[in-house]
Amino acid sequence: MNRRQLLAHGTLATGLLTGCLRNTGESGEPTTGGANDTDAASEPDSGGNETATDDGTNASPRDNWCETTDPPASTSGQWTHAGFDAAHTSASSAAIRSTDAPCFRWEYQEDGQTAPVTATADLVIFPGTRDGSSVTAFDRDTGERQWSADDGIVDNVSHSREPAVIEGDTVFFEARESSRTNQYYVFAVDLATGEERWRFGDLEETDADNREDAERFIPGVTAVDGRVFVQSTHATYALDAATGDRLWRAGEGGSTPTVGNGLVFGRSRTKERGPETAGEGVLYALDVESGEEQWSVEQGASIRQPTYADGLLFVPLFDGEETMTAIDAASGETHWVHESRASAVSQAVADGTVYCATSENGLIAFDAEIGDDNWVFDPEYTLGQSAPVVTDDLVLHAGNDTGANKHGVFAVDRDSGDQQWLRQFADPVFRSPTVADDELWVVTQTGSLLAFR
Numbered sequence: 001m002n003r004r005q006l007l008a009h010g011t012l013a014t015g016l017l018t019g020c021l022r023n024t025g026e027s028g029e030p031t032t033g034g035a036n037d038t039d040a041a042s043e044p045d046s047g048g049n050e051t052a053t054d055d056g057t058n059a060s061p062r063d064n065w066c067e068t069t070d071p072p073a074s075t076s077g078q079w080t081h082a083g084f085d086a087a088h089t090s091a092s093s094a095a096i097r098s099t100d101a102p103c104f105r106w107e108y109q110e111d112g113q114t115a116p117v118t119a120t121a122d123l124v125i126f127p128g129t130r131d132g133s134s135v136t137a138f139d140r141d142t143g144e145r146q147w148s149a150d151d152g153i154v155d156n157v158s159h160s161r162e163p164a165v166i167e168g169d170t171v172f173f174e175a176r177e178s179s180r181t182n183q184y185y186v187f188a189v190d191l192a193t194g195e196e197r198w199r200f201g202d203l204e205e206t207d208a209d210n211r212e213d214a215e216r217f218i219p220g221v222t223a224v225d226g227r228v229f230v231q232s233t234h235a236t237y238a239l240d241a242a243t244g245d246r247l248w249r250a251g252e253g254g255s256t257p258t259v260g261n262g263l264v265f266g267r268s269r270t271k272e273r274g275p276e277t278a279g280e281g282v283l284y285a286l287d288v289e290s291g292e293e294q295w296s297v298e299q300g301a302s303i304r305q306p307t308y309a310d311g312l313l314f315v316p317l318f319d320g321e322e323t324m325t326a327i328d329a330a331s332g333e334t335h336w337v338h339e340s341r342a343s344a345v346s347q348a349v350a351d352g353t354v355y356c357a358t359s360e361n362g363l364i365a366f367d368a369e370i371g372d373d374n375w376v377f378d379p380e381y382t383l384g385q386s387a388p389v390v391t392d393d394l395v396l397h398a399g400n401d402t403g404a405n406k407h408g409v410f411a412v413d414r415d416s417g418d419q420q421w422l423r424q425f426a427d428p429v430f431r432s433p434t435v436a437d438d439e440l441w442v443v444t445q446t447g448s449l450l451a452f453r
Contacts, residue, residue, distance in 0.1 A: 066103040066453050077436035079119045080166040083348075083387060086224040086259040087308040091350035091390035094435035096411070098393045101421040102440050102452035106143030110447040115163050117449060119436045120191065125171055128159030129447045135164050135173055135187075137194060140439070143451060147194035154189055154196045161219035162256065165228075167241060170197065172223050174230060184217040186230050188244060198244030203232055220256030227288065229257040229264055236266050238291060250291030251284055260308030261329060262288050267303040267315075283315060285332065295332035299325075305387075309349040312368065316345055316356075324356050326371060336371040346387040348395070353414075355395050357383045363397060365417060375417030379410055386432040394420060396440075398429040409433055409442055423452075 083090045096102060112131030117124050119140060128134040134149035134157050149157050160173035169191045177183045185201040203215040215234045222229045227247065228239040236251040254268035264286045281303035284296035301319035306327075308314075312335055313327040324338040324347065338356070348355045349368060356364045362378035381399030389396040394411045401407070408424035428445040435441075440452040 064101070064104050066105050076121055077119075078121060078166070079117075079434045079436050081118065081222065082116060082163040082165075082220060082256065082432075083305070083307070084389075086222050088256075088258050088305060088387075089307055089309055089350065089390075090348035090387040090432065092435055094391040094440075095438045096391045096394055096396070096435055096440055097438070097453075098411070098413070098420050101411075101423040102438075105439075105451040105453055107451065108138065108143060108449040112159075112447045113445060114159070114443050114447050114449075115161065116431045116443055117434050117441050118163050118166050119434060119439075119441065120166055123191070124434075124441060124449075124451070125164045125166065126449055127162065127164050127173065128175075130159060132159070132447065134159050134175065135171065135189070135194075137171075137191075138449075149187075149189065149194060151194070153194045154187060157185075157187060162221075165221050165223045166191065167223035167228075170223075170241065172221050172228050172241070174217050174219055174221055186217065186221060186228065186239065186244070188228075188241070200237075200239055200244045200246070202246065204234075204249065215253075218253060218255060222257045222259055224259050225288075229259060231255055231257055231266060236264060236286060236291070238264070238288075248291035251286050251293060252282060254281075255303075255305060258306050258308050258313075259288065260313075261311065263294060263308075263329060264288055264291075265306050265308060265313060265329070267306065281317075283313075283327070283332070285329065294330075297327075297332045304345060304385075307347055307349050309368065310352070314347050314349055314354055314368070316347065324354065324371075326354075326368070338366060338371045345383070345385045348388040348390045350390040350414075355388045355390060355414075357386075357388050357397055359383065359385075363388060363395065363412065363417070365395070365414075377412050377417040377419065379419070381406060381408060381410075384430045386430060389432050389435055390414065391435055396433050396435070398432065398442075400428050400430065407444075 077094055084092050110129050110132040112129030114129045115127045117126050122140055124138045124140050126136045136148035137146040156177050158176040160175045164171050164173040171189050171191050174186050185199040187199045188197040215232045218231045226241045228241050230237050231253040234253045235249050237249050238247040240247055251266050252268035258265040266284055268282050281299050283299055283303055285294040299317055301317040304316040306313050306315040311329055313329045315325050317323055317325055326335040328335050345359050346357045352368045354366050354368045364376050365374040366372055379399050381401045383399050386398055393414055395414055396411050398409050407428045408422050410422045411420045413420055430445055433440055433442045438453055442450050
């Protein structure tokens, strides 16, 4: 049985969740906690809560409740894509605490792997879990459930494999029809109500003799300026955001599109697969309006998610060693290659600085124009493949030491690279946190969503 739990600080959750509610009182409603709620704070929890340590950095979040139930002074900030925006910069102006770890506000628990949330000024959009719900909206301040695709407002839909994307008053996501194992669609639902507006699944090459060659959607969508971009295993699609009509189909497939400066950037494997080309990738740019190819470059390496900023495309490449490459977005020509340290796996870009997470050398900040190192931070945990997250003063990242069963999110100073705080969790945190204004949301590998301020 799936377990779903909402713990809201200082509020009584009226939008009850289906399934098993733990810490319930006689009324059947979730127990609510506060700074003095010792019963809730003392109960052990396995769904993403921290475990106590001598220095207090691992205290349960229920031992670190926010002292006030007042909403934030500003809730204008948003996080609309997996990488904050269509360019996948993973950089916002959020004002997360810089001197100590954020305090705990509310929690939602459900079994199964999940992807990060996205956020508007009022809502947090949870993508659902592999073993549980579909896309669900929560009140950003209280954690109360507002709507879910499971309510029947979207017919026959599973969870979203990547974060739901917000553009205007619409939420877009890629998901499977729950009764048809291999049929995926792009869905558009109303942001306020969750009601379905349209779904698109008109792929061209679905009748291949070999199931492995049949065209299917790649997880993740990008939405900007009235268009939705999604890739299949064969091509890039542009859809009208209002109607779901296909505007064009072009290029190749294989990733979540990155959009910037009138171009759609994609990455794919080479068409000719063999011993000499295995793992090699193609990076290309398409015109946003027409889908016409502007350039295409074989990189001779496997390509990870690119980021666009200030005329450059920042791309982690893997060819036995992992390096960061800056490419001129207009021409596809190489601008620089960061060779001083290997193992680049993901990046965020803000104000002329690239913050690069590596699998071997920690977190590196370097100049976006010339590629020179600014600082290097070596955390006690191994960094995952999720991107760093940049706020006004901090760089946040998830890290895990699976051998020691330690998992956490740490914050370092943007300018110096000095660690500011570490919040540890009982369960693995493999995906990037989400931030907006002074609020922080973390999802664990086991399906928990935790809200902090």
